[in-house]
Amino acid sequence: MPDRTIASSSRLQVLKETEINPVLISQDLKSVLQDHYDIILLNCEARHKNFANIRVTPLRIAGGKVMALQSMDILIENAPSISASNPGPDFKRNSELKEGQIYKISVSHRGLFKLDKNFFENKLKVNVAGIDPRNIRLLGNGGAMLPESNSAFRIDDLGENPVLFKGEDDGIFNDGDYMLFYADGPDSVNYDPVTKEMKSIKNIYSSKSYYFIKFDVRPGKRISKIGTILQTNYTTSSSVDYYHHEKDLSNLLDIDECNHGSGQKWYGEELSNTRELNLSQEVQLDNIDKSFPAVVSAEFASRATQTTQLIINIDNASKSMPLASSPFSCTSRFAANNYFRQNFAITSERPTVNISFPQTGINSDGWLDYINITFTKSLEYNNTPLFIFDPTATSFATTRYNIQLSSNLSDIICWRVTDILSISEIPVQKSVLSASFADESTSYQRYILFQPEGITESPEFESAVENQNIHELDNVDLVIVYHTSLKREAERLLKHRTNFSGLTGVAVDMAQIANEFGSGSKDPSALRDFARMLYSRNTKFKYLLLFGSASFDYRHLLNNAKDYDLVPSYQTAESLDPILAYPSDDFFGLLDPQEGENLSGMLDIEIGRLLARDLEEAGTIVDKIIRYDTDPKVESDWKLNMLFLGDDEDGNTHMSGVDDLANYNSSDAPWLNQHKVYLDAYEQISTPGGERYPDVNRAITEEVYRGAFVMTYLGHGGPTGLAQERVLQENDIKTWDNQYKSPLLITATCSFTPFDDPRILSAGELTQDQTNGTIALFSTVRAVYASENYALSLATFEKLFKKDANGYPTLGDILLSAKNEVLGANSRKYFLFGDPSQKLAYPKFEAEVTSLNGAPLNNTDTIRALEKVTLKGIVKNAAGSVHSDFNGLIFVTVYDKPVNLKTRGNNGGVQFSYQLQKNILFKGVSDVTKGEWSIEFYVPKDINYTVGKGKISLYATNLKDEDAAGYSDKFYVGGYSKNGIKDDKPPVVKLYMNDIHFVNGGITNENPKIYAELSDDFGINITGNSIGHDLVAVLDKNEQNPLLLNSFFNAKANDYSEGTVSFPLKSLAPGKHYLHLSAWDISNNQGSADIEFQVLSSDDVFIEKVFNYPNPFNTRTRFQFETNYINLPLDITIQIQSISGKVVKTIQQRITPGGFRIDDIEWDGRDDLGNLLANGVYLYRVGLYSSTKEIILSQKSTYQKLVILR
Structure with a gap:
């Protein structure tokens, strides 16, 4: 029984249980059952509301038999707010770093450190002339790790450390003056009275302890002397070390x-x-x-x-x-x-x-x-600092410590260093070869005995610190935490969220958070405490975006890996169990007083992470987000496509689970169109490397190219891809072509995105940090359990398309809701790799069909083969009436009835049955004018003649910033029209590669697109209902593996008789290739076309068939050439020179070519000064240049001749 979270509680009482007769389970499971139904009640709090999470084990042992729980009546007794008595910390409003001249220093161990005039002038580069040393202050909280529990004490901001400043009394920094201070190192040391051990706790986040030197306008804290204690209860001459x-x-x-x-x-x-x-x-x-x-x-x-x-x-x-x-x-x-x-x-x-x-x-x-x-x-002092600690002293009110001296010393002093913020000097009584001091000792006290003039070690200078004060922040919706190297792109994204989403936000450098909340250390608890401060002040704070990658290697201990710990994540204390050891950004969202440790509790804020490792990746990701939100090219009917992927393992568990999600989605958001790629439905190929599904890889690539609003996968996986058969590998993702159709990818699988491993670039990361790929991922970082994957995925889908008063949810809303619904370690391994404040590109309004063939649409209408159909409809505004200001296009897709399908039962498995509405009767585009539209088409002959319910899918766009979606299934499809058309004229097919500029025999790269223009008086058949009448392409005469193009056909606006096909080819071998494309019209007349093309390896960039036309020319000419470099920014330079070699004209253009032939660079025959060139012969050549993460390019063509003849 899955976890369920309900509102408010602290006590639970079971009133009634209903059981099912004995059930059969495995002996292993039976051995762990009890004689009662195990019920666990967890009290939780989220955004200042109380919740109870109830976990039930619905099986028990009764008389040696296993009984199953059918139903249960429970009573929940309300309790007062968990945090009512603990409202949280009172954070400062002003940081010590707000003003003053500040420098950061560090130490690597505990001890005494000296800062003399030389250190200030040569390390800090400070001219001390005119500086009053009495106003020099030392700030820092010691180097130990911050506590993970929110309720544990910690110093807010930076505490001031008392120091000894020799020679400051005159207010002048003289040559012999110096500052002396005690510092705790990065590791903490605590005494355990039970085991009688001194326990050293390694700082896993930093090998240094950081402090800050501040030149202020007020006096700094100095070490004070306590009074002499004469009478003591205990005397000791020993210490524990x-x-x-x-x-x-x-x-x-x-x-x-x-x-x-x-x-x-x-x-x-x-x-x-x-x-x-x-x-x-x-x-x-x-x-x-x-x-x-x-x-x-x-x-x-x-x-x-x-x-x-x-x-x-x-x-x-x-x-x-x-x-x-x-x-x-x-x-x-x-x-x-x-x-x-x-x-x-x-x-x-x-x-x-x-x-x-x-x-x-x-x-x-x-x-x-x-x-x-x-x-x-x-206790023997040998001219080096002596640390003193005697735990026995706590049994007495006062203690005297006797120390033997190696020589007669007059300058020896003692500091109590128990609390670095209140260090005191203890009076020392000296004799010839001994010394002693006394102090109160009811609690553990630590001391250090030393000679000030003998201290020579200095701290390490880190950097000057610009004034900062993030403690003043309040009243924000969104916080972007970035690494310093990514500042430009973080601020650009914040500006977009402010302008586009209307959010109040701030971008904060992780280094600033470390300084004010971690005493300079990049401790994850510092980041969490910063979030706690904002949340405690105002629950308006909702979104935390971590901008930058992270690493499990906080201190960069791995020599063979780069340091990608830009914005840290939290790692569990468990480090040996691969199921229970993992990173989790949820740590930063557990903000209530009783939370923090063990990742327990419910999330209070929504957290996402953008996986940028450098500034270029950051720019690519931000470009993608802004493009997704604002580019009109995104507005198209791909937003209606839902893609469900299911693995073939484990007795069809994964296909069954993902099909359940699809069925839920179909009823929850019926205006969406579902596409299913279930592995067992495809042919499995045996290779020397194991079983493979090449057709699955091809199908996913095709679906991504066509566009998927959300892609969901259940099954096995890992950092290199999905499934044991190696589906969706790195090379597959790199060939995606979906710049304006970025999906949300949900992967309920193991370790698809282990982003914190600095030595690999996982498949999940690759989908985010390239121009193509995903807009965001809900993805796992470590091994997870299938049953809990399904529960979390279902909770995700329950929120995915639900509107509230603010409209559709943000990505953060969705995952927070799911995680708080399904608590546990499994859900902690799910991350949002994306912006939590991002909303998916949900259609804003509703589109509706109002009539079919002139009559209001109702459940009795039927459309038949070969009859003409006219649909009319409207686009509604938010009030539900006609949106009279809406002008644009509407995409109409008419589906035949759903079909029942079965998988193949590969590997001797059981076939899995599922249903899919996939056969398209018509796909067209029409104008929308003042919110109204109409469209007409002929129904193909190849329909399923059995009468059943069809579906009309609608997507409308004003081509700017508004769109709409809708559907209708209030009609039937079936039968044959007695008054149908008569047609024996075949369709016309024009075939190209990539675009219409391609010339037969031209060049391409390894991943070109088939591009075709089709026309017919009555339309093209794309139903897929009849064998042999599909829209197909055959590559290199491979008739056994035709390319099915039905769903890639797009009709011309307002004209059912014309349309185009664009279809991606991937990983073609270099050399000559042949392509045949065959199309059928709705009356089953066939038309076809053939083309030949030459694939050139993209390892080398080619410039072929360079010429200009006309040539000779009088007033204007166009330069034309072919290249295999496309879909990336390209700088083109055409340099024209005289026969003597003098450059007379340089033409420069920056384009991103979508096709292999470029033919639109025009020249008017003038030189660089704008003067007409004289008649004659000139030489020119084309240069291509580009510098991106994918390629560094510099390529020039051979020289060609042109003639000016006026």
Whole structure:
């Protein structure tokens, strides 16, 4: 039973259950059932409303039998708002970075750092003359990762760190003056009182901790001294310290050939070939107190089919731990994570430490995560900073710390560094070779003892920081978060959304978010906290668009991959299970106080991501979005096409699921026309590489070329394409030709778009970042389950065509609704790769048929073969009356009855039955004038003569910014007209390649288009109802594989007797090719045409058949040539020179050729100065130039002659 979310609750009571008689299930499933129906109630909140998510396991065990739940009555008791007692944080309105001169610095470890005059002048390039050092401030929050829980404490904006500034009292920055500060490094260290360990937590987002130097107009915070404490309750001369070894070398799922790098955890040294790791040279336990045991902990990942063991040997004392087995499969955990903790008696400051993973004769691999040694040390100061921490002190109100000194020191001081925002100096009492200090100790306190003049290390200078204040933002609908390199295109898209969609928005650099919400670190929680701030101020904030790709490799640890972590995504803590480890942008939309951790809760805002890796890709994507929204060429009847794709595996599960979606869509939005490509309906070909469906690939390419409003696929898949038979691969996508017909692509499959893997460009990414392809994707990033895929897909379709007070939903509306309806890990792996504020190009108004053959349309009308039909109708405005201001064109498609189809049952499978309304009786175009239209046509002879319901599909456009759609099925098709036409004249066929400029025998590239002009007195037959009467093309005399062109015929406006065909050919071999096209009229008279063309490889660009006409000429001539370079921007240069070689005229044009022959470059015989050239012979040649991501081109033709004769 799928999850369902209902409004408001906290308590659930079952009142009544109705069961079905025992059912049969597998023994594996039976073993996990309980004796009751398992019901889980999850309290959730979304956009300040309460919801309850109810999950039911509808099977139980009763007397050894399996019972199934048929129905259930439940009582939901309402509860107060979850967040009523916790309204959320009160964020600042002004950032510390709003004003002042600011510089960003970094450190890679905890410690003391010095900034002297040389650092300011030579690193920061600041002239300190005239600067009052008392007004220099240090800002930063430490380097640890931000908490994931929204309710956990964090510093808003940037806290000020107290510093020691020697010599500032005179207000002048002198040569000997310097600033000294303590900084926490990027990793956090916490003491666990239960295990008595110092635990180091690696910062997975940054290897640096960032701070900011600010030159202000007010004094900075300085380290204050506390008063001397004379009486203490506890005295100690020891401290707890630690040694930690951890190298992040591998994300284990990244090295698994079945999967992609996932999760937050990385591992270090691999103990597979080399089975031991000796750390003796680096372990140093200074001043270790041998009377206390050391706590040694480690984590180790093991991959073996049987139990193995890990052995840690320290100073010849060995302790071992059994390691769990881990099955070798693509869907099971890649390895088992094992935790080791033992006490060791360590007697040396430089102990021998050896880690071994013994070979046991079975295939086994292992990886060390870390080893940590927590030990007690004597408090001895040896002229280097001494860190002091004694957890025992918390049992007493005050504690005195006694330290031995290596020499008589007078300048030693002590800072309490527990809280970096309130560091204090503790008075130190000194004697000849000892020192002591006292402090309150009811909570854990950390100290550092040092000599100020002995500190020499400086931080690393990062950059100057421009003033910023994104904390002031409020009252926005849309936020675009971009990487600095993509700023231009992000701002261009924001301008479009403001002007076109009427949204209030802002584009924000991810670096600014890192500075104000992450203390300079690109922590995903910083981005989420920024979104929380906007949401807490105003729920008008609805759309978050992440502009740029991301990577599971936050710190760019992979040497063989580029750094594509432009705008980070969130990775799960789970890092070994390929099902439970994944990225999710949903993290940024879980904004309520109780949410944040574990990706639990309901989304509060709509999130999308544009997968640009560089500025050129970003420009291509933004161009596509603006074109989709505003270009009149988009307005056409492709918007009525819905394409459903179903895999042939798993007992027809996927075809059945996608057909259910199609059936739902047919009843929910009947004005749409469905097209189905179910793999098992096509011939399966055996190849050396496995089973293949070449006709499926061809069918998808043809459907994309014709145009699909939404494409939906259910089945198997991966980053290289769909299905085990390799459907929709990279090369297929690259040949798509649908610049003005971009679909929404829904892929309910595994890992179609693992965008965060920097070493691959997935099929999903490829559909977005090219000129052709998709307008957006609802797509998966990791492995998912088929049943949950269907549930989420159904929830998506339930929202896809539903209007509310604001009209049709945005892409973000659709996916947010579906995800909040179907909660769970599966839905977290679904992303919107697109703009969440984008609406699909839904038709705005309704078109209607008002009469058939002069009578109002009703359910009794029948149209028959060979009779003339006249349809009339209107376009309605929003009020439902005739839209009298609407003038343009209407596309009318008349369908025969639905047909019942069966798949082939390939691989010995069961045939799958489905229905499709696919046979077209007529397809034409007519004018719309003042909202009214009419059209006439003759019904073909080749109809299905059985009487049944047909369908009229309507799409109207004013060719600018308004369109309409509609349908009618209130009529019947069948029978034969006794008064039908008599016709024995065949249709006229004119055949070209790409366009009418093509000349027989000309050149093309490997992906040309068939282009034909057809005419007949009574129209062309495109019904597909009769064998042998289809509109078909035959390439290279391959009669066994004709190309069916029925659905690619487009009638001429207001004339059923003429039309054109445009059909894509793909991946033709270089060389000579022959094409035959055959057409039938509605009376089944045949006409045909033949053509020959030469395919040239696109690896080389050719310029052929260069000439000008007329030649000789008097006043004007046209230059003409053929090239195999089309559909991309092309700079053409024609250089004309005298016989002596002097250039007299340069003609330049920039075009995007749609055909292979260019013949419209005209010249008037004048030179570059506008003067008429003298009679005579001149030389010229054509140059082609282009620089795009696809190709860098520079090609010139041979010289040709022209003659001017006046």
